[in-house]
Amino acid sequence: MAEHDPLRTRFAAYRQELTVRVDGPGPDAARRTLRRRRRAAVVAGAAVAVALVVAPIAATAALRRDAPPPVPPAVTPTPTPPTPTPSASPSVSPSSPPPTSRAPEVPNGRISERDLLAARLDLPAWRPGPGCPDEGARMVGEATRDGTNVLEGLAYGDVDGDGAAETVALVHCLLGTGGPAQVVAFDRNEAGEIVTMGRVVASSRDKPQWLVDVTVRADGLVRVQVADLAPGGGWPGEWSQRQWRGYRWEDGRFGQAEGPTSFPRNPYSVNVAVTAADLVLTENPDDGTRSGTVEVRIRNLDGRAADAVAVTLDLPAALAPDGDGWAGCGPDVGAYRPPLRCLTGRIAAGGNLTLRLGVRLPKGATFTAGRATVAAQGLGPGLDHLLETDLDDNQVTIGYR
Structure with missing residues (x-):
């Protein structure tokens, strides 16, 4: 009976354990014991956590077996802001282009x-x-x-x-x-x-x-x-x-x-002035015609020479050129009248010229006294008209009778 006494057996085991604690198992044994105890603690903690979570669910299910167990609410994790990375220039994501402003359409004014x-x-x-x-x-x-x-x-x-x-x-x-x-x-x-x-x-x-x-x-x-x-x-x-x-x-x-706002004096400018005396016709007893002379004076008052001067006498068509005074007036004198025309030669700057132009009225021609215009126009190269700087003295009115 003594060999199988349980109390005795327990005391023997206790003594053995006590002996080990007192004597010490050595460093290796101590490390093994420490690791074993840590594992035991972790397992025990996990078991307690599972029990704490499962126990309320089980209790609720036992009370309401006709309803499914509730789903625990999802927990949204709080995002951790990323550490900013320095960048040389801002970048735009291709998936989200920035809005662009567009100017209103302007009508095209290019017209053919x-x-x-x-x-x-x-x-x-x-x-x-x-x-x-x-x-x-x-x-x-x-x-x-x-x-x-x-x-x-x-x-x-x-x-x-x-x-x-x-x-x-x-x-x-x-x-x-x-x-x-x-x-x-x-x-x-x-x-x-x-x-x-x-x-x-x-x-x-x-x-x-x-x-x-x-x-x-x-x-x-x-x-x-x-x-x-x-x-x-x-x-x-x-x-x-x-x-x-x-x-x-x-x-x-x-x-x-x-740009400029005015023009200088044109180099093709001239100022020709004209004066003339009235025409008085007298009768020629030899042939019954009537004749007279118009004295015309031309002055070049400008600093430019006139290559020629065109003189016109707006006399009645019945009066034809007569005498030597027309000798220097160019070809076709009197061919195209009225008016009568005389083309002079060159008149130098500051120069003057006097013309004595005779006219004759044929016998029996009708003639009524009146007034006529005598005008002078300075001409340049090619006998084109020069620019008259003073038009007021380019013509004069005479009487004829």
Whole structure:
């Protein structure tokens, strides 16, 4: 019985354990014991945690076995902000492009010659005078008759700074050998219709009399080539002084911004003055004709010589040239009258010339006393008309009887 006494057996085991604790198992045994105890503690803690979570669920399920167990709410993890990485320049993600602002569409004011000629347009008013249409007028590409608005030049450029081109046209109203001209700017409205912006510059009865050409610079400046005198009537265009003047659109109108504003004296200028005495006819008893002489004095008051002077006498057609006074007047004297014409030779600057021009009335011709004009015009190379600087002394009125 003593060998199998459980109490004795337990005490024997206790003594053995006590002996081990007292004697010590050594370093290796101590480390093994420590690891074993840590594992036991971890396992025990996990078991307690599971019990704490499962126990309430089990209890709730036992109370409500007809309802499924509730799903615990999802926990949204709090994001940890990333550490910023330095960058040389900001970058834009291709998946989210930045919004772009777009300017409103501007009508294109570049108008072809064909469209301009086909449209009825309101032009800026011409200077006072007959025959130049300006309201609902059409332009033509080639002059056909007086009172026609001729399109003589086109240029394109952004003259108002809106980002789109406009059209600038050189328009000439034909009147005889001349007529006024103006440069006009056109655009299109939002409906695509041609509208008139305004006049850039117009010709003048004084100067400039001639608008030669038009261009538009890259910065929107409208450049117009102007000339002091228009060709025609015996004046060649190559004698005209030409200038480029610049005009800019500001405050709803064009104003001159560059270039000269006046012309110097034209080198083909002259000042010829004329005086004349009245014509008195006397009867010739030998043949029944009547004759007389017109004395004409010509002075060159300018610093330029006149290559020749054309003298005209607007006398009645019945009076024919007579005598030696016409000898120096050139060919065809009296062939094309009225008026009677005399082409003199050269008159130097400051010089003068006196003509004694005889006329004869045939026998039996009707003649009534009256008044006539005697005029003188200075001529240059090629016998083209020089510019008369003082027109008031270029003609005189005489009486005849």
